[in-house]
Amino acid sequence: MPRIDRYILSQFLTLFGFFALVLVSVYWINRAVSLFENLISDGQTALVVLEFTALTLPLVISIVLPIAAFAASAYGTNRLASESELVAMQAAGISPWRLARPVLAFGVMVGVMVAVLVHSVVPMARGRLADRQAEISQNVTAQFLRAGAFQYPVTGVTLYISKVADDGRLLYFFLEDARDPNNQTTYTATEALVVRTDDGPRLVMMQGMVQNLRQTGGRQSLSVTRFGELAYDLDTLLDGGSSRNRDLRAYSTSQLMRADAELLAATGSTADKARAEAHQRLAKPFQSPVAALLGFAMLLIGGYSRFGVWKQVIWAVVALILVQFLGTAAESQVAQNATRWPLIYLPPLVGAAICATILWVAAKPRRLRKGAAAAPAAGDGS
Incomplete structure (x- = not known):
């Protein structure tokens, strides 16, 4: 050069x-x-x-x-x-x-x-x-899982855990999703676990019940489902189903x-x-x-x-x-x-x-x- x-x-x-x-x-x-x-x-x-x-x-x-x-x-x-x-x-x-x-x-x-x-x-x-x-x-999701107090992660969602066992089990779990007034769902379980997966955290509830109160055309209907084990996307409950695509x-x-x-x-x-x-x-x-x-x-x-x-x-x-x-x-x-x-x-x-x-x-x-x-x-x- x-x-x-x-x-x-x-x-x-x-x-x-x-x-x-x-x-x-x-x-x-x-x-x-x-x-x-x-x-x-x-x-x-x-x-x-x-x-x-x-x-x-x-x-x-x-x-x-x-x-x-x-x-x-x-x-x-x-x-x-x-x-x-x-x-x-x-x-x-x-x-x-x-x-x-x-x-x-x-x-x-x-x-x-x-x-x-x-x-x-x-x-x-x-x-x-x-x-x-x-x-x-x-x-951040796990920090909401505290025992002995009602918590409100987002508007319309109420969460309560009676006790957290030493092995991480959530005892006497309660969650109410009332974000949609016409379709309210309540989850109760004897115990639950938070499991981390590649697609985000999953809540595994055991020995519980799901109550769904639906209002259509001025009429209300209540459906109750009992389960031995139920897995649910915790992001869907807390974040409204945010996308986790890479x-x-x-x-x-x-x-x-x-x-x-x-x-x-x-x-x-x-x-x-x-x-x-x-x-x-x-x-x-x-x-x-x-x-x-x-x-x-x-x-x-x-x-x-x-x-x-x-x-x-x-x-x-x-x-x-x-x-x-x-x-x-x-x-x-x-x-x-x-x-x-x-x-x-x-x-x-x-x-x-x-x-x-x-x-x-x-x-x-x-x-x-x-x-x-x-x-x-x-x-x-x-």
Whole structure:
């Protein structure tokens, strides 16, 4: 690599490290505060909070890196211009296309980092986070099972346990589910056990009775069922039947591309949605070189000015916002219809086209100005 390329690349990488550290810290602290409030309110320890915040860090980094690449390229180009280094390079005959080569290399390096995160680290962290959330939810469910007091886990549900035996059995168990006034159910059992399964905690009641009071058309009917053993989903009783499907984003990209029946059954998703998630990961690394080139190319137009290049910086930010807006719109369309996944690649293509157009304009500034000046002169002569 030529010396000038190494110099520009080293400048951008140094600035990238600074901006990435600052942006990740700000974004991560914001996420950590919300997690801290939710977990501490559920009675979790500081170690659990730290573990959860650490598991969200890879996702935060993958989101922030393209923005940090843009900030580094824009700030670095501005500094090169303010110190007249960029003017000297252009005066030596180096074209904007040639100057963009180390910037493109810088963007590709950041894109490789993003690719490693979104294809490997982020899915692994999401999977671990989902497992820990399931464990925490079971512990939160178990904390309601206290003896000697009426408890109200949610509105309309009343729970009472006379005694908890040393071996974990719940003696003289009572539970009333009156969330639906027209369909009230009461469970009583001599003893019960809370059993943890892969699908969540199950309540196994023994030697008991179910009483169901149903009201239809102004008439009430009571049905009584006695049982020797009855298993019931505790999440259904306490959380209203929340879904426990595994997160689609916790699987690797290769698994999503060839989604089999087992994966679709575990996630409750479709093959099109799995494929769309995989293509979102494939398209995400392209954001980094586009963002880096936008921050560099926009600052080349306009030439040297003692007032700086703040106008070009604003245009660069506007261009980045436009590309990000297209990305958000494409994701929204894919969320509505997963078969539209090719739209995911549209924002990077539009960004690349903007960068190429700006570099073409920057490579021919004098010719464009002469053409613009010649047009009024010709009009005066006529």
